[in-house]
Amino acid sequence: MLRFFHQLGSPKHFYRIAGRWIPWLAAACAALMLIGLYQGMVVAPPDYQQGDSYRIMFIHVPSAWMSLFIYIVMAVAGAIGLIWHMKLAEVIAISSAPIGASFTFLALVTGSIWGKPMWGAWWVWDARLTSELILLFLYLGVMALYSAVEDKRTAARATAILAIVGVVNIPIIHYSVEWWNTLHQGPTVTKFGAPSIDLRMLIPLLVMAVAFKLFYATVVLMRARVEVLQRERNAQWVRELVDIS
Amino acid sequence: MNTPSLSRAFALLLWRDLLLAYRRRTEMINPLLFFVLVTTLFPLGIGADPALLRQVAPGIIWVAALLAAMLSLDSVFRSDFEDGSLEQFLISAQPLSILVLAKVVAHWLITGLPLLIVAPLLGLLLDLPAASISTLLVTLALGTPVLSMIGAIGVALTVGLHRGGVILSLLVLPLYIPVLIFAANAVESAGAGLPIVAHLSLLTALLVLSTSLSPLATAAALKISLS
């Protein structure tokens, strides 16, 4: 087991192992997503208040979960890279940022579409949406810093610090925004605060959540492979690889 | 490494930065002018109805303070980076985080403290009641050091970049949001005669947290930026 992790730490083996995993992860992701979508769009009953429009939840909620989850992964991987000088952790951290930003964006768009019939406006300064918007800014900051620093190893280490600072601040920001929201608007309609969610709704939601996680795993490995190739482009094994193909 | 030598290094650097600022004292005016100017723009943009101004004044003054604090941030490490002093701090026998703390405290005394002096004036311009003005001062006293502390991390990350300024605002402004929320709300609540103990406790907590953690993060960021 230990040897396995050690091997995974070397760029060459990571490239090989990740290449083998990607098709399986992608297939599992596609299967779960089809099941989840079918269950969510067809099997689950319409909501007694919102009718069918609530079904966007099966995209919105997992996206929102992923947006936070990926930020945490990014910070943890960044910290591992800083402390143990593990290059692979740096690669994972930096490959995660654009995916996380995309999920955050997706959560914002679906949230605003979902809110339109309920609030009558595309955008309402709802606590969750506002937090999500700030999270998007945090992601964009990480990506901007990474692209601005020329030496990519330095860039990865700098963004790791930023991601860690961000992770410490996220709970504070989240709490302050909730607080601000209750002070200014009074409690808004909570979208899925219903204490007992129908099991036929809950199952597709969880299936979709797992499918989104698999999607992230697939894409992050694909991005990380490209990043590894770019970083190691002067290494012998990369040259051999390019020669063959 | 003993405590007296730590506090001596801290005091020495604080003295140095204050002396440097004194010798370039004309530059200290700029963030202040910016603070006043931005605040003046709002009545021109949204109309001069006193009732409206009174309602939005806490937010305006705090947003202006936030921007003024951010604009002045660049000077925390810029000149030390350019003339090589920062390298000397890095290989100093004193822990970098203590030196960073001294620099940020000096920076706040130079750029943050003056905001407190003109803020009451701006309060009068926007027709804030007296209770709100005193609360405004307390929130500025508690909040602007937090801005300096958080901002220092951002500056340390961008100090080596050619166009660090724009990125700096992207990195730092989202992290300023909690301070803005608690502080502006405190001023508003004070105007409405509501209790503000909770706001002030939260701001104090942010101050304690940022003072203890930010020098470490800033020092780590500086080491990376200069490597």
Added chain:
Amino acid sequence: MTGTGAIFCLEASGLGCVRDDRSLFEDLSFRLSSGQVLLLEGRNGSGKTSLLRLLCGMRQPDAGEIRWDGEDIFGLGPDYHTHIAYVGHKDGVKHDLTAFENLKLARGLAAPNLDTSIEDALRQVELWGFDDVAARNLSAGQQRRLALARLLVTRANLWILDEPFTSLDSRGIAIVETLFSNHVAHGGMLAVTSHHQVQLGDAETIRIDLSS
């Protein structure tokens, strides 16, 4: 001056440095002891400055390690820094402070409770009399000498110098060379890059050419 009589040793093994995807040097090893000089040679961009910054502990080597008396310098941290003094491309001189204030600051940062004489240091670089002049009003050569005077107010054993003779006139070069030979003669160490031929009497010199 060092004057402690202690013997120290700086040891590098298998050092490698990659900058912007380009390998500057690989598998570099050397050993520098008290009373010796390390002279780095090589073309521009061959990694001399990067190597000096590695020796200062400002940058982590991409391969290999640097040990001070057998201990990794990154493990030692600030304790290692009490043994070194560095003058780089940038002088590290504050233009708005006087020569005296600059050195006072350098002394305070170098090591706790140093009582080395600032007057003495300024006399040795022939800047006494300019002690209350703001550094911005000194000539480029005088500023360089002020930067080098920093070496004298610390008790560092190892002086790490990046092109110390830049912008010095012949008199300045002679002054600085005297400082260097005194330091080495008292058991100090020197790691230096220079385009100028350094005259250091009979000090034992290790030459490393990074171009090869």
